[in-house]
Amino acid sequence: MNPIIENLTGMNALSDQVVAMDLLISAKSGVRNYAFAVTEAGTPEIKEILTRHLVEALDMHEKTSAYMAEKGWYHAWDTNEQINLDLKNIDTALKLPTL
Template identity: 70%
Template sequence: MNPIVEKLTGMNVLTDQVIAMDLLNAAKSGVRNYAFAITESGTPEIKETLMRHLEEALDLHEQISNYLTKKGWYHAHEPNEQLILNLKNINTALNLPG
């Protein structure tokens, strides 16, 4: 989308928010996959390696969550606020021209 149109419609912020939320979801998936792999690992060495990767994935998830929270785009501890934000984003998406 044209940067001028993004700025006029407010889509530049929404685009950043969508990208950051996608990154958060990918980080959550990584955490889940490492945890699953740990339970299936065959040797202590593999388990130890996967545990290190899991810790890094958890740290990344925390950083992304903190970023989103600071921006006001994620309310993990306030479900009602998150629901309001989600509904607002849905309405914005439904009202896009095109």
């Protein structure tokens, strides 16, 4: 998005939040996929490699979720707060001018 439009609409911080959430969702998907792959590994060597990748994916998820929590963008342990944040973001998105 154009930086001028981002500042006028207040979307500059929300853009960062959207990118971070996309990264978090990708990290969760990676964890799930590696965990599944570990259980299907055909050899101990492949299982070891996939397990290392799983640990790295878990680390990425932890770092991303901690970053988002620090910024106030993710409330994993407070469902009501997360729902309120999601509703606020939906309201902001609905108020964006159409181009």
